Amino acid sequence: MNLEDMTLSFISEHMPFFFEYWPFIITGIVCLLAAVVLFKTALETPGDECLPPEQDMFDELNELDEMDEDESEKNQEDESVVPALPVDLKHIPFEFSRMSHEESVKKSKEFLDMMSKRRTVRFFSTDPVPVEILKNIIMTAGTSPSGAHTEPWTYVLVSNPEIKQKIRDIVENEERINYERRMGDVWVTDLKPLKTDWEKEYLTTAPYLILVFKQLYSFKENGMKKMHYYNEMSVAIAAGILLTAIHYAGLVSLTSTPLNCGPAIRVLLERPQNEKLTLLLPVGYPADDATVPDLSRKPIEEILVEI
Numbered sequence: 001m002n003l004e005d006m007t008l009s010f011i012s013e014h015m016p017f018f019f020e021y022w023p024f025i026i027t028g029i030v031c032l033l034a035a036v037v038l039f040k041t042a043l044e045t046p047g048d049e050c051l052p053p054e055q056d057m058f059d060e061l062n063e064l065d066e067m068d069e070d071e072s073e074k075n076q077e078d079e080s081v082v083p084a085l086p087v088d089l090k091h092i093p094f095e096f097s098r099m100s101h102e103e104s105v106k107k108s109k110e111f112l113d114m115m116s117k118r119r120t121v122r123f124f125s126t127d128p129v130p131v132e133i134l135k136n137i138i139m140t141a142g143t144s145p146s147g148a149h150t151e152p153w154t155y156v157l158v159s160n161p162e163i164k165q166k167i168r169d170i171v172e173n174e175e176r177i178n179y180e181r182r183m184g185d186v187w188v189t190d191l192k193p194l195k196t197d198w199e200k201e202y203l204t205t206a207p208y209l210i211l212v213f214k215q216l217y218s219f220k221e222n223g224m225k226k227m228h229y230y231n232e233m234s235v236a237i238a239a240g241i242l243l244t245a246i247h248y249a250g251l252v253s254l255t256s257t258p259l260n261c262g263p264a265i266r267v268l269l270e271r272p273q274n275e276k277l278t279l280l281l282p283v284g285y286p287a288d289d290a291t292v293p294d295l296s297r298k299p300i301e302e303i304l305v306e307i
């Protein structure tokens with residue numbers, strides 16, 4: 001008996017099941033391996049090259065959140081040794097004068113009426129605006145609350161026509177791609193009633209552009225990194241106060257979140273790497289023939305849940 005016969009007889013004697021069904025068993029193993037390889041490849045393959053912008057933005061935010069968490073962990077030890085605010089920070093009496101309920105009702109109603117007139121304006125006049133007004137507006141935004149009083153914001157005020165043109169070029173280049181390739185039919189269709197497109201003339205006609213940067217972190221006096229907790233939320237609240245202050249000062253603006261333009265604009269404006277562009281607001285007076293979409297606001301029953 002040769003070696004081959006001996007092997008076969010050994011298998012048939014000791015592994016009768018395998019001997020009878022080996023073609024099926026081998027096929028099964030090969031299929032299983034192929035399925036595992038295919039599954040792993042599918043998980044690792046990046047999706048569509050042109051992700052929808054929401055996805056880009058989502059990824060970007062996730063990335064930052066992750067970064068915040070990592071950085072936060074790294075800084076735990078450092079934070080416990082040297083707090084960002086002085087340990088013996090003085091606490092002072094709070095200045096407050098209580099209004100009557102009638103006065104409060106009146107003021108809240110007046111404020112509601114005033115804020116109801118705030119609109120996003122897309123057509124600007126080139127009329128100049130004293131810079132002092134813009135500084136007061138930005139200081140008002142600076143009164144916003146912030147996580148652990150980190151004040152994680154930088155406002156870049158641009159009036160230089162050449163820089164405005166460069167910003168417009170960056171935004172229009174990206175917006176053209178956004179509208180033509182990235183945004184998809186649903187988004188573009190949703191925007192049609194607002195009559196927005198990739199052309200952003202207001203970026204050069206408005207006398208000012210305010211660029212709101214959020215600071216992911218900063219540095220303490222001892223050079224250690226200072227974490228900016230909830231920087232996203234803090235800057236969003238400050239932006240609301242900024243828009244309110246612009247409106248209260250008799251000016252108009254357009255809230256915009258220039259998609260995919262952040263890094264190029266940050267470099268153009270020479271802002272450091274710990275800052276991320278969140279909003280771009282042209283500010284000024286409306287053009288004489290400016291129009292706005294005829295929008296209505298949800299009634300209180302739809303936005304308030306009283307318990």
Ligand SMILES: Cc1cc2nc3c(=O)[nH]c(=O)nc-3n(C[C@H](O)[C@H](O)[C@H](O)COP(=O)(O)O)c2cc1C
Pocket residue numbers: 118119120121122194196254255256257258292295
């Ligand atoms: C986060 C955010 C991003 C926005 N981005 C844009 C934008 O890129 N372009 C634009 O024309 N309007 C933009 N808007 C303005 C909205 O379209 C506008 O607020 C909305 O249509 C309601 O109009 P109103 O502000 O006049 O009440 C944005 C608003 C917000 C809050």
